[in-house]
Amino acid sequence: MSFSRVHVAVAALLVAGATALAGPAQAADGHRALSRFDDGSFETPKAPANAFTPLTAGQGIGPWAVTAGSVDLIGVGFWQAAEGDQSLDLNGSGSGTVAQSFTTVPGTTYSVSYALAGNPGGGPALRTGRALIDGQNFQDFSFDVTGRTRNAMGYVGRQFTFVAQGASTTLSFTSTVAGAYGPVIDNVQVQECKPCCG
Ligand SMILES: [Ca+2]
Incomplete structure (x- = not known):
């Protein structure tokens, strides 16, 4: 029983650690992700054909x-x-x-x-x-x-x-x-x- 609890606690720590590692990598980017330049061809939405x-x-x-x-x-x-x-x-x-x-x-x-x-x-x-x-x-x-x-x-x-x-x-x-x-x-x-x- 006690072994099982420790096992769960370690797993939780590992998950928390992984999250903590991922966090600073994103924050170091310095800005939120914006969209890339897109549809410079004006293909969407579709205008009516021949109009x-x-x-x-x-x-x-x-x-x-x-x-x-x-x-x-x-x-x-x-x-x-x-x-x-x-x-x-x-x-x-x-x-x-x-x-x-x-x-x-x-x-x-x-x-x-x-x-x-x-x-x-x-x-x-x-x-x-x-x-x-x-x-x-x-x-x-x-x-x-x-x-x-x-x-x-x-x-x-x-x-x-x-x-x-x-x-x-x-x-x-x-x-x-x-x-x-x-x-x-x-x-x-x-x-x-x-x-x-x-
Ligand atoms: Ca076009």
């Missing part, structure tokens, strides 16, 4: 949030996507902004790349916008839709780098053109630079 879902500030697009104005999530078949089926018009009824926060390692350099085009349906030829990191402007972009169609969007690649300041970084894309025809983005990728990138 689009209008979204306004306060609404989400999977891991993205619409943080200002309005945008349109473009469904499969409405126009060419750069990757997958869907893409994002940064203008809904007017200019809009989307943002996503994700885990970063402070002091580490990251590369952001994305595909850029413009809504060819109307409006001024030049579609302009900005990519921001933690609210700071990191890249102005523009796209001329002259000669472009829904079946020939003419996506171009854009890229920039940033050094993470904190354990979480917020990437935003905002339109700086008025009206309902905005810059179109797709295939946003964030990658840690090892050891450097261009």
Whole structure:
């Protein structure tokens, strides 16, 4: 009987010890786990085929949030996507902004790349916008839709780098053109630079 009790007590101590060992390892990380950058291709949720879902500030697009104005999530078949089926018009009824926060390692350099085009349906030829990191402007972009169609969007690649300041970084894309025809983005990728990138 007494042996059995000791045995149970030792087992309990071992479990407690294992928990204590696991605890400091997690705490030493210094921050709670945040999500990784995700769905830069705007594939979720699904917008209706051959149409689009209008979204306004306060609404989400999977891991993205619409943080200002309005945008349109473009469904499969409405126009060419750069990757997958869907893409994002940064203008809904007017200019809009989307943002996503994700885990970063402070002091580490990251590369952001994305595909850029413009809504060819109307409006001024030049579609302009900005990519921001933690609210700071990191890249102005523009796209001329002259000669472009829904079946020939003419996506171009854009890229920039940033050094993470904190354990979480917020990437935003905002339109700086008025009206309902905005810059179109797709295939946003964030990658840690090892050891450097261009
Ligand atoms: Ca896509």
